[in-house]
Structures are given as C-alpha cells and as structure tokens.
Amino acid sequence: MSQPPERYFEDYVPGAVFTSRAVAVSEAEIIDFARRYDPQAMHTDPKAARSGRFGGLIASGWHTAALMMRLFTTNFLSPASSVASPGIDELRWLQPVRPGDVLRLRVTVIEARRSRSRPGEGIVRSLIEVLNQDDTVVMSLKPVSLIACRPTPPDSA
C-alpha cells in the first residue's frame, strides 16, 4: 500500500477536489466479505443471483463502503492528522458493483472550519463519489472528518 500524503486541516480547502488511485473488485472478495457480513444470496451465490433483481452477483453495499474507506484513508486522510469521524450523511448506493469492476474516488471538500471546542483541530465535511471504470457514480456519501491543524514551529510559538 502506498504511503498516504502528509496533510493537515489547512490543506483541505472548500472546493478542492482529490482523486484516488483505483481498486479492482473480484468475485472471490465479494463472496468472502458477504459471507462474513452480509449473507444475502445476491452477494454470496452467483447462480441464485443470476435470476434475481440485479441479473448477477453484486457486492454488498457495505463492501463497497469498506473499499471506499481504504481509498479514502490512503489517498485523502493523512496519518499525521486524521483524528476520527463522528459520522456520515446521505450515503447512497446508486448502481450495483459487480465482479471485475474497478473503483476510484473523487472527493470534494464541502466545508472546513476550525473546531471551537478543540483549538488544534478542524472539522472537514466532504462529498465522496465512488466511480467505476465507466465513470458511473456507484455510491456517494458525505462524511465528517476531524483533522488536526498543522503544528506551529517552535520558533513562532
């Protein structure tokens, strides 16, 4: 896994757009994730899934969310400054994710403001869009991220 860039609160400016590298989704991983966490036939049984609503196996929406988080953690957040997330709004599964799909993120910063209760931190709201190899948005969500501010050099303290 590549080293994420070092970023701080000051680097997340409203309107800024970040894109991620891509990740491929295999049938084996779709089935493995779903057997553990979302054991429904549309996610675990290729044969049954063929005669179902989606005409074939699709990834659990929570699997897509987990893959999104891997890309978000390693391409948008930074170990130096990522503190926590209080939550997510408007998570939408817009299109099915199928075996062989290749997913990547487009993240747009919506709002960035300093925390009143924690002076060394800021609150970043963003829109994450998960796109597949056809540039179709398959999932979107609006997370809130708590991000540490850039440390003040000792000289200027």
Add this chain to the structure above:
Amino acid sequence: MSQPPERYFEDYVPGAVFTSRAVAVSEAEIIDFARRYDPQAMHTDPKAARSGRFGGLIASGWHTAALMMRLFTTNFLSPASSVASPGIDELRWLQPVRPGDVLRLRVTVIEARRSRSRPGEGIVRSLIEVLNQDDTVVMSLKPVSLIACRPTPPDSA
C-alpha cells in the same frame, strides 16, 4: 448462523421494535478488518493506539457497520423479501468499539409505505441502534430498505 425469520413488508409496522442476538468483537478481527479496509494506527496497532486519542485499539467505524449489517441481515431482513437498499441517513459513530465488546441491535420501524412504482414492494425506513454490553449506543443509522410484499395466495388472486 441461525436461519432468519420469514418476514414480508406487511410485518414491518411503524413503531415495531426488533432486537437481535449479540456478536462479540475480537482484537484479531478488528486488526484484520482494518488492515484490509481502514489501515489507520488506531485500528491496526494496539501499542500506538494506547497513546492516541482513544487510549487503546478501537474498531474501524466501517467494521462496526459491517457487524451491524450481519445482525440486520440475519435478524431483521428476510431472504424471502429483502430486495435492496438505496441508502442510509444519519450514520453516527457515538462511542468507540473496543476488543471484547459485545454488540447487538435494536431496530425501530420509523415508516413503512407501499411503493408506487413497484406494486409488489414496500419501502421501510428504520432506526438502527447498535448497543454494547453496557447498553450504551455505540452507533446509530437510518437505513431505507426495499421489502417485498407477502405473496397473494393463488385462490384469492
């Protein structure tokens, strides 16, 4: 895994409360999930996590979400009627989930209405609360679920 109950749209009545069985969360599973999907030290490195914000290793919020989905799929949804979900609103991570915690769900039906575009289906909005062994709500969310209506017996068709 126990067989989920057979339920249809008609069984999800606003105000109804469903509770799930419990699932324990191990340190090994927290680390394994996070290495795959959320590789941040607070989720993957017990030693580094001890000196961090949460004073110890905590589960990725997406791991808690995945465990929630396992309980939701097997205790609230039914293979006979679960169609899909278009999304989630107001996902909140309220308290950390730590190794050894035991989680269960309390699901309250908020709204249930027949679909206009698909006559054999209904739309169920619910509030899911994930509780730990101390009855603390660690996570909450409001999913929308598409649920098939009970089939009409041929005689009355």
